[in-house]
Structure formats: C-alpha cells, structure tokens
Amino acid sequence: IETLVSDYTEIASATILYFTPEWINIPAGLFTYGESALLININYDYEIMQYEVTNSQFVSYLEEALATNEIYISSDSLFLTASDSLICDLNDDESRITWNESKFSIDTGYESYPISLVTWDGAYAFSTHYNWRLPTEREWEKASRGQAGTDYPWGNSPPTCELANYSGCYGGPIGVGLTSGLSPFGVYDMVGNVWEW
Numbered sequence: 001i002e003t004l005v006s007d008y009t010e011i012a013s014a015t016i017l018y019f020t021p022e023w024i025n026i027p028a029g030l031f032t033y034g035e036s037a038l039l040i041n042i043n044y045d046y047e048i049m050q051y052e053v054t055n056s057q058f059v060s061y062l063e064e065a066l067a068t069n070e071i072y073i074s075s076d077s078l079f080l081t082a083s084d085s086l087i088c089d090l091n092d093d094e095s096r097i098t099w100n101e102s103k104f105s106i107d108t109g110y111e112s113y114p115i116s117l118v119t120w121d122g123a124y125a126f127s128t129h130y131n132w133r134l135p136t137e138r139e140w141e142k143a144s145r146g147q148a149g150t151d152y153p154w155g156n157s158p159p160t161c162e163l164a165n166y167s168g169c170y171g172g173p174i175g176v177g178l179t180s181g182l183s184p185f186g187v188y189d190m191v192g193n194v195w196e197w
Helices: 010-015 055-065 120-129 137-145
Strands: 023-026 027-032 036-040 046-049 071-074 077-080 086-089 098-099 104-106
Touching: 010 071, 023 137, 027 104, 027 137, 046 086, 055 071, 055 098, 055 104, 086 120, 098 137
Parallel strands: none
Antiparallel strands: 023 046, 027 036, 071 077, 077 086, 098 104
C-alpha cells in the first residue's frame, strides 16, 4: 500500500492510500472457452490487473474525475458529465463510499475491498480515465482459466471458502487477494467476491 501523486488533485494523493495497480501479462495462445470448452486463440499478449479494483482506487478516480469535471453528483448518485450516464449510487446500503458535500470517504476497514455497485459506464470511465480498457469476455476468461482447460482458476476441484469467496463463505465481499484461488497466471479473485465487468 502506498500513496501516489495525482496529476489532478491534492485530495486524491494526500488522503487516500491504495494498492498500486499491478499488472499480469497474459501471453498469446490457445485456451478453452465457455462451457463447451471451445479451443480459442488470442493472438496477442495483453495485461490484466492482478487484483479487483479496490474502493480506495475507485475513490481516487472519483476525486480526479470530479476535479476535471468528468463526473457530477446529484442526490448522492454519480454521473458522467458528457453523457449523464449513471456511474454508481452511493445511496445503496451496500455502498462503502460516501460523499459529504466536499470529499469522498470510505467506510473504515473497507479500503482494500473490491469496489461494487458500479455500472458498466462507471467501470469504462474508470479504465479510460487512466488510458486503460476493460478486458473482453474472452480475455477475462483466459486470464481466469489459463491455457490448461480447467473449470476453475485452480483446477477442476469444486470451490471451497479457502479458494473463493462465494455464497455461504464470508457473508459478503472480502478484501482483494485474500483467497488462495489464484489463476494459473497469478490473478486473484477470478471466482467469487464481486461481479466484474
């Protein structure tokens, strides 16, 4: 965990500690895709974040996007300025982020939890703000399953609470990277915890 300098606002860099995004290289090549295990080729290398985006990382983005007028706030809902598209609703009881009319904050202890309740537009805006992009479905599945054709990132054995956070394990999301169910490429939380775009 470290503090990074923001090009947009002193708020983001001065008050928010977050994991620096770590990227995992996924090599070009064949992999099995979908329930029918089609053999698919992705003929290029690409990178994917090692961990799910955390609340802290997303709040840093929100502070920067607000400072540059990329987003606006209305009744504790966040919208993209250019399209009026909803990013996320902070009124939801499950939201760990709040707005106090001057800055965003995160419920204590939830800084390294994965961001949830974000729309596709919100995920897309986050990624493009940093000149990244969202993975395609095929890219995500290859990063999750690897090239060996297994059902899960760890192999073919069914999930356990040690391998993935799913219904009945922890009663809700947990901090990123806390399960041992790594993908063959070293990517965490590809099964369970929160839904991903």
